[in-house]
Amino acid sequence: MSTPQNDVSQSAFRAALLDGSSPVPDGLKDGAGNPAARRFDVYRNNVAVSLTEALETGFPVIAKLLGPDNFKHVAGVFLRQSPPSAPVMMHYGAGFPNFLRGFEPLKSLGYLGDVAELELALRRSYHAADSTALAPDALAQIAPERLPEVRLTLAPSVEVIPSAWPIYDLWAFNMIPGAPKPQARAQDTIVMRPEYDPAPHALPPGGARFLDALRRGMPLGAAAEEASANLGAEFDLGALLGLLLSHGALTDINHKEDLWTA
Amino acid sequence: MFDTAAQLPALPHAPGVGYKPQHFSEIMEDAAPVAWLEIHAENYMGMGGRPLAQLRHLDEEFPISVHGVGLSIGGEGPLDPEHLARLKHLVDWLKPTVFSEHLAWSTHDGSYFNDLLPLPYTAATLTRVCDHIDALQNTIGRQMMLENPSSYLAFAESTWSEPDFLREVTRRSGCALLLDVNNVFVSATNLDYDPKAYIAEYPLEKVGEIHLGGHDEDEDDHGKPLLIDSHGAAVVDPVWALLDHTLALSGPKPILIEWDNDVPDWPILAAEARRAAQALTKVPA
Numbered sequence: 001m002s003t004p005q006n007d008v009s010q011s012a013f014r015a016a017l018l019d020g021s022s023p024v025p026d027g028l029k030d031g032a033g034n035p036a037a038r039r040f041d042v043y044r045n046n047v048a049v050s051l052t053e054a055l056e057t058g059f060p061v062i063a064k065l066l067g068p069d070n071f072k073h074v075a076g077v078f079l080r081q082s083p084p085s086a087p088v089m090m091h092y093g094a095g096f097p098n099f100l101r102g103f104e105p106l107k108s109l110g111y112l113g114d115v116a117e118l119e120l121a122l123r124r125s126y127h128a129a130d131s132t133a134l135a136p137d138a139l140a141q142i143a144p145e146r147l148p149e150v151r152l153t154l155a156p157s158v159e160v161i162p163s164a165w166p167i168y169d170l171w172a173f174n175m176i177p178g179a180p181k182p183q184a185r186a187q188d189t190i191v192m193r194p195e196y197d198p199a200p201h202a203l204p205p206g207g208a209r210f211l212d213a214l215r216r217g218m219p220l221g222a223a224a225e226e227a228s229a230n231l232g233a234e235f236d237l238g239a240l241l242g243l244l245l246s247h248g249a250l251t252d253i254n255h256k257e258d259l260w261t262a
Numbered sequence: 263m264f265d266t267a268a269q270l271p272a273l274p275h276a277p278g279v280g281y282k283p284q285h286f287s288e289i290m291e292d293a294a295p296v297a298w299l300e301i302h303a304e305n306y307m308g309m310g311g312r313p314l315a316q317l318r319h320l321d322e323e324f325p326i327s328v329h330g331v332g333l334s335i336g337g338e339g340p341l342d343p344e345h346l347a348r349l350k351h352l353v354d355w356l357k358p359t360v361f362s363e364h365l366a367w368s369t370h371d372g373s374y375f376n377d378l379l380p381l382p383y384t385a386a387t388l389t390r391v392c393d394h395i396d397a398l399q400n401t402i403g404r405q406m407m408l409e410n411p412s413s414y415l416a417f418a419e420s421t422w423s424e425p426d427f428l429r430e431v432t433r434r435s436g437c438a439l440l441l442d443v444n445n446v447f448v449s450a451t452n453l454d455y456d457p458k459a460y461i462a463e464y465p466l467e468k469v470g471e472i473h474l475g476g477h478d479e480d481e482d483d484h485g486k487p488l489l490i491d492s493h494g495a496a497v498v499d500p501v502w503a504l505l506d507h508t509l510a511l512s513g514p515k516p517i518l519i520e521w522d523n524d525v526p527d528w529p530i531l532a533a534e535a536r537r538a539a540q541a542l543t544k545v546p547a
Contacts, residue, residue, distance in 0.1 A: 006418040006419060007382070007419045008382065008417060008419070009338070010337065010338045010367060010370045010379075011370065011371070013370075013379065014370045014371075014373070014375075017375065017379075026418075027382075027417055027418040027419055028415045028416070028417060028418075029415060029416050029417070029418050030415060030416070030452075030453070030454075030482060030484075030486075031416065031452065031453035031454035031455065032454060033418070034484070036414075036415035036416075037482070037483045038482050038483045038488075039414045039415040039452070039482055039488060040414075040415065042414040042480075042488070042490055043377060043379060043380075043414070046376075046377040047375045047376060047377050050376045050377060051375075051376055054376070083373040083374060083375060084373070084374040084375075084376060085372055085373065085374065086332075086342070086344065086345065086374060087304050087331070087332020087333070087334070087342075087345060087368065087369065087374045087376075088304050088307045088332070088345075088348070089304065089305075089376065090304075090305070090307070090308055126308075126311050126312070127308030127309060127310070127311050127313070128308075128309055128310055128311060129309035129310040130310035130311065130314075130315070156309065156310075157310075157311070193311070196311055196312035196315065197312075
């Protein structure tokens with residue numbers, strides 16, 4: 001029979017669920033009325049394994065860099081302090097990059113957070129809204145003297161990840177057979193999704209700043225100037241526009257100056 | 263109470279499968295004997311990309327059942343209004359043939375545990391579950407089906423049997439039921455009762471869909487069998503036998519094969535669906 005002592009609140013259930021060392025609530029039984037004991041571990045296991053697998057699927061490069069045992073341990077700490085905040089698992093792990101940056105045992109692997117940021121960006125891109133790309137020759141149709149005043153719109157699936165680490169090279173080394181070993185350097189990365197498959201590309205110096213300026217609505221000329229400032233190298237606008245156009249990263253051209261407020 | 267029409271949802275009395283993206287090409291080419299597909303609602307809540315593009319193609323060819331796995335209908339707190347809005351958005355544009363969810367909870371204090379957690383069958387749970395079903399049915403503007411869980415343990419505080427509890431939920435909320443025959447087999451084994459007695463008590467006239475799936479075998483502390491609803495293997499023979507027993511009592515129903523983990527190649531999944539089709543041929547229409 002029910003007594004207040006053996007009623008199990010969801011708070012009590014949750015506390016035991018996430019802490020394997022805490023006792024199983026008293027009011028949980030097997031079919032014969034004995035304490036549920038190990039049976040409760042089915043739920044503990046389902047939660048820990050399913051969330052760990054979700055993180056492993058979402059962060060395959062981090063999983064490779066850490067190795068299976070370390071990854072399981074790190075994921076176990078993360079999922080207990082940051083369980084999903086919504087039942088839409090495609091978004092789970094948004095806090096994982098910052099967690100990795102602050103996780104003391106991984107302090108020597110300073111690049112992990114930015115690599116996780118790139119993996120998160122790939123997932124966001126995969127689920128981003130569809131859009132219609134500009135034709136690859138769209139900019140060739142515009143008179144050269146008007147080009148600096150043109151404003152370009154990036155596809156919703158475009159993601160830019162600036163980093164002080166060679167994160168594209170780290171990603172490629174772990175995901176593309178035969179990719180070269182990463183060399184220590186700062187490297188900005190862009191994710192583009194030509195149809196449904198997002199892929200990262202290393203950006204040339206100044207590229208991330210240029211794309212950020214476009215996002216803020218700056219015209220092409222001003223954005224290129226901003227990208228070139230203090231660069232110490234030449235900003236290759238043509239090459240970057242070629243990269244964007246050939247991967248469907250641009251969706252609109254706007255000629256009207258009055259839309260821009262710096 | 264939600265104002266539901268007297269008729270049950272209208273999936274075909276034929277096999278369906280839980281849709282997996284790796285089977286897209288084979289399904290679009292020749293899905294036989296699969297006549298309808300089920301998707302997990304939460305996997306189609308992005309803004310675009312391949313998942314939604316595939317779903318639009320599938321929707322042109324097949325009746326679609328939307329199966330929610332994350333609403334936490336049994337949760338002690340209120341339903342998440344943002345998640346209700348996401349479900350409404352999906353149901354509004356897809357206009358699926360049916361919508362179903364679970365008798366379980368999965369969210370507490372803003373944290374989601376990605377598992378179907380168990381409920382005590384008490385007056386308080388009954389009120390809460392019916393209120394939440396009412397909120398959902400009013401939000402999506404249609405009747406839902408509620409699925410019986412797999413149980414690994416029981417609550418000392420329960421005062422209702424599961425079939426009686428579900429019957430009362432349908433009576434109060436106007437929802438229909440989804441009968442997972444594998445879950446019945448798993449729960450009956452784990453909690454020492456007769457699965458046929460459970461089926462005899464179950465309100466089969468409210469069932470709009472049947473689920474079948476595979477389970478894993480483990481043991482509890484006393485060496486007794488502990489079956490785990492893994493959706494990661496073929497349906498076992500005793501579950502097929504329980505399906506035959508159920509169909510003989512209920513008449514033909516839409517039957518779904520769920521295989522969510524260690525997903526097999528299409529021919530293996532199609533063979534499971536074929537076995538479900540054979541089970542249906544033995545039932546007088």
